[in-house]
Amino acid sequence: MIHRKLSRLVYHFLPAAGMILLLLSACSRNNEIAPQEETDRSRTGYMLEDNFNFTVCNKLFQFSGQAKLLKGQELYTVLAADNEAFKQIAAADIPQLSYENNWFRELAANAILPGNHLIRKMPLGDNQPLMSASGNNVYVSRYLEGNDTITTINGSQVTDTDVKTGNGSLQVTRQVVQPARFRQLPQLLTGDTTLTLFALAVQHSGLMPLLQQSEYTILAPVNAAMRAKGMIGPAINLTSPDGILATDKAVLADIVQYHILKEIHFLDRIHRRTDTAAQHALIMLNGEPVVTGGNPQQYNATTFTGKNNGQAARIYRFEYFNLANCPAGNGVVHHIDNILLP
CATH class of the missing domain: 2.30.180.10 (FAS1 domain)
Known part of the structure; x- marks a missing residue:
């Protein structure tokens, strides 16, 4: 009689114990830390971070909260002015008391173009529009000067064109490209x-x-x-x-x-x-x-x-x-x- 009761108890207990073990195993797996994505320092955000010529430009994107965006997988074209370009407008450090903080945010949004736009593949012509993250256009002009093809964006000459990054490209400009702050x-x-x-x-x-x-x-x-x-x-x-x-x-x-x-x-x-x-x-x-x-x-x-x-x-x-x-x-x-x- 006792043996029969024990058998019945074991019969009912084992499936329940199995379910508990399965749940504990699942919880254990869920609590495991997911493997982190390997850092790709060829991406735009890291390239700006690692290049001392773009210290101010990198600060701009950090200040505007977009540095992380430029380290992600999505493709972007970035208008990158070097440190000398920021010195022309007395903005060698960001934030800067002489400027409203919102101006820097507009400047950063204007410098990010969704997608990878290869300027060298664009035809010759004036004021070819490309949409920026701000919702406004920047205007690309390409023209011949002697045997050279010159590119400007909003009037600022591009000194290094289509610099490849792990998630898009950089267009390096001689001046800080002005943001459009008004619709008309x-x-x-x-x-x-x-x-x-x-x-x-x-x-x-x-x-x-x-x-x-x-x-x-x-x-x-x-x-x-x-x-x-x-x-x-x-x-x-x-x-x-x-x-x-x-x-x-x-x-x-x-x-x-x-x-x-x-x-x-x-x-x-x-x-x-x-x-x-x-x-x-x-x-x-x-x-x-x-x-x-x-x-x-x-x-x-x-x-x-x-x-x-x-x-x-x-x-x-x-x-x-x-x-x-x-x-x-x-x-x-x-x-x-x-x-x-x-």
Whole structure:
């Protein structure tokens, strides 16, 4: 009798014990640490981290929270400016008190292009758009100069093209490629505190709606230039809001149009276009010429001279921000230090 009871107990116990052992085994396996993926230091994030020429660029992506993204498996094309390029805009360290933190985040998003875009495979041509992680385009131009093919992105020359990485490629640029912070030119003009007076002149002249309808390049005098050079005549005073609002709209429109050029022209394209043009001149929206000069190989060394200017306008030099090649969704703005007189 006792033997029969023990047999019955063992009969019922063994399957239950087996189930417990299986569960314990499964839990043990689940608690095991999954093998970590082997670090591939050929990926973009690691290459920037390991190269002392890109110390600031690497800090930019760390600050913006995207360094980890560039160490992953997904393919990206990265616009990588070297340390010297960041020194040009006094941003040799990040964060930098002279800049808003959000500007650095926009800059980083603008420098990351989803997918592996091989620039050498792109055709010759101006302003070929590629979408960045910011949702805005950057514009690739490729052209012949002698026997060489030159590539620029938003006007900045690419010095090393299609540098292969383990998860995409690097395009090394001579300057920091400016991020597009606004969808349209009117938003850029009214949102830029250095262009308050010129933006008011555009608004009062009735030309602001035009700047929403197509692509344009604007040579925009900064506030300091408007105050210093804006007393053009007895009835034309652009030195203050009151003076601008008192100026005849038709007269003001002619002056404003003399600062607007059709299509998108980063500085490199301006030089290429005027090198072969009569008198090295751009034909502005009012049909009148503006003569260009300067050295395209130097940083922001372009000049603009109106028909009635005794002194050429230059790209306004600011200690921090680059005030040339400033893109919007439908154009580009170059800040200048003089008013162009038709």
